[in-house]
Amino acid sequence: MSLFIVNILDGLVTGLLLFMLCSGLTLIFSMMGVLNFAHASFYMLGAYFAYQISTYVGFWPGLIIAPVIVGVLGALIERYGLRRVHQYGHVPELIFTFGLALLIEEVVQFLWGKSQKAYEEPAILDFTAFSIAGNAFPAYKVFMIFVAIGIFLVLLYILTKTRVGMIIQAALTYPNTVQNLGHNVPLVFMGVFGVGTAMAGVAGVIAGPVLGTFPGMAFLLGSIVFVTIVVGGLGSLWGALLASLLIGWLQTFAASYNVRMEDILVALGMEKPVDLASSALRDLWTLTLPQIGPILPYLLMVLILIVRPQGLLGKRET
Amino acid sequence: MNKFAKLLMGAAIAGLSATASFAADNIKIAFIDPLSGPFAATGKQGLAQYEFAANELVNKKGGVLGGANFEIVAFDNKISPKESLIQLQVAIDQGIRFIAQGNSSGVANALTDAIKKHNRRNPDKRVIFLNYSAVDPALTNDKCNFWHFRFDANADIKMDALTDIIKKNEGIKKVYLIGQDYSFGKAVAAAAVKMLGAKRPDIEIVGNELHPIGKVKDFTPYARKIIASGADAMITGNWGADMVGLGKSVISAGFKKPIYTYYAASDGITKTFGSDGEGVLKLVGEGQLNPPPNDRADAYVKAFKAKNPDTDIGQPRIANVIEMLARAIEDAGTADDMVKVATALEGMEHDSIWGTKVKIRESDHQAIQNVHILAHTKNDIAHDFDNSGFGLKVESTVDMASAESPTTCKMKRPE
Amino acid sequence: MTGIEANKNTGTKRSDDLAPHKWESRRLINWSSAWPWVSAMVLLLALPVVFPSGSAITIMNQMAITIIFALAYNMLLGQGGMLSFGHAVYMGLGGFFCMHVLNWVEYDGLWLPLPLLPVLGGLFGLAFAFIIGSFSTRRAGTVFAMISLGVGELIAACSIIIVVFFGGEEGVSGDRSMGPEVFGFDFAQQREVYYLIVAWLLISTLAMYLFSRTPIGRITNAVRDNEERAEFLGYSQRHVRWISFCASGFFCGVAGALFAVNLEILTEENLNTTQSGIILLVTFLGGVGFFVGPIIGAIVFTLLQTVLSLYTEIWQLYLGILFVLTVMFFPSGLTGLIAVHIAPWKAGKLGLLAVPYAKLIIPLLAFVLSGAAILEILFHAREASVGDEAMTLYGITFNSHSLLPMIVAVVVAAGSVVIMKRIMPSLKEAWDAASPVSNAP
């Protein structure tokens, strides 16, 4: 039971982290119709910028400065890259962001090298907040939860209480109305792209010390972010939240419980082959849940796309 | 096909053949390992060590065969078996007869297989495979061949040494095994189960699991299980980001017991663990940097660091590869007849710079040498890693580990 | 095959009552449409004579396989408008299957001449595409792209888990030379394999080209451009996509089989998303809108990958820059860049561009070289070991840690940008003069 509670908390941390990435991606998609393949790359940039800043002035300034840099960079890329590609259509846009992801990874390796970076949590948070049956819950993870929830609340406030938020909400529901905004659509696009990437940057800043700061970090998280927003429903913020938490818990629990295929197959009345090593099904018999944990989200996505192409809470296709 | 493309292709391949036609005064060793992509750090570290060893241990002493120098030619295989085979072909075309590779047993498997076929199909252009780091036991067992030599202790030998140490530690009653879900991870787990069972039947294996390689974003759930199992020690074969992720998660979840591992040093890993790893991380491996086994080794490491301040001697056996290859070429009196060189290398006994004897076993071409348990620590470190102040210090040693271990290799020698 | 037969039938039944221009386009062998194939064949046969080294042949083999794979991929992306992020699995699965077939030949005495292996690989790829396509082609666009990504990830993950079929991380290897000899060839030597691959390259390319000229091929284009319209012409958009997906799967399988023959090993890397990403990059770089696009893309990419990486460690950075620039400025790829010159050439006005191009080429080259120099110097300054400060670039050796080379490179780069900006207006003028734009609305 205690392990269950710990897992709930761990899954929450993972889920909220995913949500920080997904919310930005969802905003961008809703406004611009672009699935930004390079979104996780901005997350990586956030971690690397914050690492660089932390070597000079410590962790805390990086928490603010790094996302701002990432956001500005994102806005510039929108202005001078994406906007140009926009005219060719959606597929080239998707391919552009795909290429951008490759390029950013190369640039990061060029600038920072290929080794893991010793980017660490601030000393002030380097203690155990509480323990459940010997399992320590670090204070830093509590901090992560608060930051993620804080960002979510700010986002909710902006979306529901401000004029810009209203416009964005309108775009979430009726994609074509954005075109009717008339003035400053490009500026809104640039702003949304900047803010969306900055949020990915924040996620990178706070996840870097825990999940590691290395050139493969974007690739590792990249496709799972897509999976999440597709599962949640493209363009749906609540769907993104639901799917993020779902996938966070799915992965945590899948890794924690050693459900073995052997037990399931025996329970189903099948007989374990005596000579397992030469059986064609030996891989099936030795399979465990943690082994397939990381691919469960993909399985979930494919199933959902077959059954309900608009995702869990999504309203529109494409 | 388009004219433009034809031209481009012509020009490029002409360039390629031009590089192939250099005069072969030097004895060239092809270094085929990742120099770009996610594993480039390890590859470049190995390259720096090869270049340094070739210069320091051979060329500065007048070379071999009366003046021929060793030259390391680097080929980037992007850690892909496909690219490795292409680069192998390029290397062979350049007249290179010695192939060094180490990162990834998958690549080593592809290479040893390709080299076996190549040598059979092209008896006039045979090559030798110097495997300095790929530790899949199969390479010197079922998949062994006459052209393959392994200078690192393989996974089974390391586990043999490790379990010898654990055997003496009465405090360890419960062990947790975790590794990456592929041949090497499985080999480590299987060896641990077998050897612990034989040497310490009282030890309970409270966990034995595999996680997908390179796919786990957050190891916290695994760490929770390990803590909950009440393990007194943990054994893992993880490397790279998987090692850092697992280690950091386990430590921050409150694990204070030893973590026995194969690869958890250098390439930023030592620095990333820093003080968290003190007293927890234990490596099993060959090569002694701390305390320096002798003045020669001390001077060698110092000279290397002076030249490569941002790189470490993470794979000390590379010095053995170079020294032993030089000796074999001298003994054979040729650098062209690979049968003679390989025969000279077989059974060679060598006093290594690292204070151990290294013997290439004839039966399977596996190097037998001292294997150590090394502690990640800040104390008494003469040569640190990642310039972090932390390094690896020898804690205990198994002399000539697994010298008598059986092998399934049926070595076929050319007539 | 089918195409040639159809060709024969209509060719022999020709009557003289047709207008001359139609008659010409329907002769049995039509020189104007056959010369690219004949010259490609001659070139391919001659290449190993010009470049006899084993590595050149290995690279050319690799190139030919990539061409088939890229063409098959473009059947989806270019012809059908379907963006797949997991297409490596169809090639990989075909290859793995063929690797097993080779092992059956070697150990179980299966009788199979090696040249027929690609048929088996193709059928396996087709069978798998048939299954996946049954649900993934229901929709185009993002849904299709995401399903392809998911399926790709699933299969790639399975390659580690299902060791029986995929052999784990070390993959499955075999020996191609164990089958019956064909006309005295046992395919032990790379050169024999080269001719085998080239034969299949020609067959596959011709087949894929002819496929694009069949009713289903044309309707695939129609569905890509306007799926709603196609539905109201009697075609089910889903069936059309499914059929072209299966056809693409077949040729991917052929490419996989040739890969198995060429390198005699298949591993996880043949299936993973990186591989799928590369083929997208190759195809787009070459130009998705043209049949020859993927061919050019595959040639250029293979050369960049194998040759550029011999000279510089940061070749992937260059590749990334090249790719992003291509998407931004030349969305029709390298072939598009060539194709825009066809109209001026036909109008006999290509000469007008010669002078501005000649003017442009020097600063452009200077810019590319100095830009690369900046990156190389920065990289060398950071990566070089102590004492190794001398670096050689373009035949010049200098100290990478001193400021002067960097200043020179930056000045040259900036200067060439200024010059190019100056030249641009005259280039544009020349373009306007050279392109035969019709004034009709």
Place this chain on the structure above:
Amino acid sequence: MSIAEDLQPVQLAVELENLDKSFGLAEIIRNVNLNIETGERHAIIGPNGAGKSTLFNLITGKYAATRGLVRLNGTDISGLKPYEINRMGLSRSFQITNIFPKMTVFENIRCGLLWKMNYRYSFWHLVDRQRDLTERTEEILEQINLSARRDNLAGTLAYAEQRALEIGITIAGGADIIMLDEPCAGMSTSETEYIVGLIRQVTEGKTLVIVEHDMGVIFNLADRISVLVYGEIIATDTPPNIRANASVQEAYLGSSLEEDG
């Protein structure tokens, strides 16, 4: 209704029975009943937003009806996909020009022919080598007066030419029932004349259902006219009778007068 009753037995090309269509809460089509006879030229008119295009989309299978039935030559086609309906002999054009812009004019027409000439999903024929296909395509090009544009990309044609091409694609398959959605929208008088002549010519002997704003076109072309207002058919009759119909005057022409004022 009167004509249909007078000439028993008539063959009906299209029958709509109690047809309803709602989007969310908005009822766009309300209880529409309509019979269109084989060989008739039937026009549907109505003010903007009356639901004309929705009605079109219901008949052609683009939308599924909320309630009610659509019969084509006596067969219920509810739930059939557009391509299945097309294969039963119904072809339509679109209000917004809907051609294959990246293909040549010739290929556009040929795409319209492939299914009906039994080439279907064939991968064993080469389209360029099929004499029947080429000849038929060229006949249609001739018919719609676009032979000179044969090898131009469809997207580069002038607007009226694109509309003509659209009609060409629609009739290419030789469907018995042709449905045209505002074929003359956005055209000058002379262009309209050209298109009307074209329609008259290519739909000879076929059933035509047409939606159009231009009253001149409608009264010139149609045998009968249905008036759709707020999703309901308020009248179906011959052009002179419609012109005289008081409720039409009030509901339709009246409203447009108001707009003018």
